[in-house]
Amino acid sequence: MNAPHDEATLEPERTADAPDADGPCWRAAAHRVARVAVQHADEVDRAARFPVEAFDALRRERLLSAMVSPRFGGAGLPLADIAQICEILAHGCASTAMIYAMHQIQVACIQDHGAAVPWHQALLRELVEHQSLLASATSEETIGGNLRTSACAIELNGERLRIEKLAPTISYGAHADLILVTARRTAESTASDQALIVARCEDIELEKRGTWDSMGMRGTCSEGFRLVATGDAAQILPTPFAEIADQTMLPVSHTLWAAVWTGVAADALDRAKAFFRAQARTRPGAVSPAGIRLAEAAGLLQMMQARLAVALDAARAAHRARHAAPDADAPLSAALHFASDMNTLKTSISSTALLVVQEALMICGMAGYKNGTPYSVGRHLRDLHSAPLMINNDRIAQNTASLLLAQRNTGHGEA
Template structure:
């Protein structure tokens, strides 16, 4: 018989599932929500300035560090809070109400944390990283894109060179979001110089290991606070910093599902904030002419309906991620029928494409509702920043590329049984 789980172990077991750990009390459950609200208020205060100057949201991340939210997903055995993926998604959505750039950076950081947790937490060096992350509230970034390859993260031109227990890597990255502000960067590379482009590893590099030579600036339409400049990255360190799991598995099992889920939460939060502005505008119109329904009522109903569909789709994804994670933890994923694995992969793909497209539709409806008050910057109904930020959503792992991949997955799936999609 297995020994009963301690409170800490029970909490850790649920770290990446879609439900909160049963050990959480009501007070603990509310504390991270309140912390996220406080950080979101700070993010909202500086969001326009961050956007105008394309600068890193320093104030928001000072608040997140003070609230100890950068280690929210780290298991309790390393000192973290051990929040579930669903709870982290809630934080992302909350932050997005204040500042989309802050929320996106937070989401991308948690994606890197998840990769280390899921594929390195049994190794002493990576355990040390998780512990230090909690103690010092480190911010983690990633370098998966590469010059001449672009955003195709499943291939690498650069290769890691390992000799005498040490590694060396040099990578020309067209974008490393908030790279100049991170304490660590997870880098993809070919396993060896002789390896094919698809045989990749993921390396955890820390500030003392790496050198960043900035190449170009970040003057973008939206998501300006992510500071996604290009860099020449050079790093050295111990070979134990290379995660033991092949990157293809890390991408399939952790990076892409967590990315698509947390990104979807960010975009849902941005759209929800825009809808709140539309509701306020609609109420103001109604107060100005008592007894009549303003003409924008139908558009508002449409925007609310689209937002509710986004929220429902996100919840379905969180439930699916919960089931998939439990299968891996219990060792059942290898025995799962191929059709189940393909269904999960295609579901994650359609989550990303559907939420990213629908969020834009929601904010466009809001703009029509608020009219010039929404079009102008500096009003309480302004949604220009929301719209510009969301135009990045279909481009982050381009929707066309994802749709093509989804089509291949669908070809390999058997027809659904009656009553199922």
């Protein structure tokens, strides 16, 4: 009969988390940053502080400009590669990965919709040179998290602009170099007639209006602020925000967020696998019921990874189609299908990731429940509870239902 043991003392097996020697350099760089991030992840979580060390490493590796086109000095990585970086970072620290994802979403918006404007061209070159960090202010106290409406408006005085916004959350706003702000195009514009403005930190006044003492994703430092920004009219992206949101912000957000959540779930499952193997070594011949849970959790994670791969293929196809015929409108059916596909990506991955971590917790037992063990998954579980709330899944499901209603039936007959 095997002697009893303390589960928390089991040592995890080393996992093959290092990239192949002949793999792309950005992958190796992402793993180096993840190793820095994991060293500070628990302290970042406890103190609800910005992951300074990880972002110093990201700047050293020049990964903040990874998506910027080589035309402006960047690496020009496609969305699929950026998603993989997010997933790698999430193995180390979910807050670091989420901030990186949110930064790249803003980079994509500027590159897709401002790259023909001299001011924004100069900004992209500056981003590459200085490895600037971009944040966004899209929520507003009077309209909540409804991305598509604004109460505040751009005040124009000749070629100068001013914006004043009460934002309930600006993730890592106090640590960003630039903030992209949504506002009504003019004081006379409707709430949905919005523009997106790129504001520099030296031209922004941030008055803190709340703290960030949250359940999870504590390192994102998503505090509330009164934001007052000034600048030149050239800092307004020329594309209406409705188009920016549809074509870039939402699909890139859902894709990169899904990659982050997949990485968090994968790290939790790695801990569960290590616990299961260590337990098996100490109890040879014993059959553990945790094996069934492990198999089920692995299957859920594989479904998440497959779903993300499908979304990345769809994003590549949409990108190619838009660049092949930039002035052509996509067929309505294709646009509706792409939008509903992005929506279901977000809702399915955000829900399934939680299930994977819950299974990992059941496998690791008290060793996973306690903080400070090699198998702790409490931070993972708390971080992932934010996933269904980031653009609330209920709101997305309602929108998806409307999109599906508008799509033509592609089956063999009408209902």
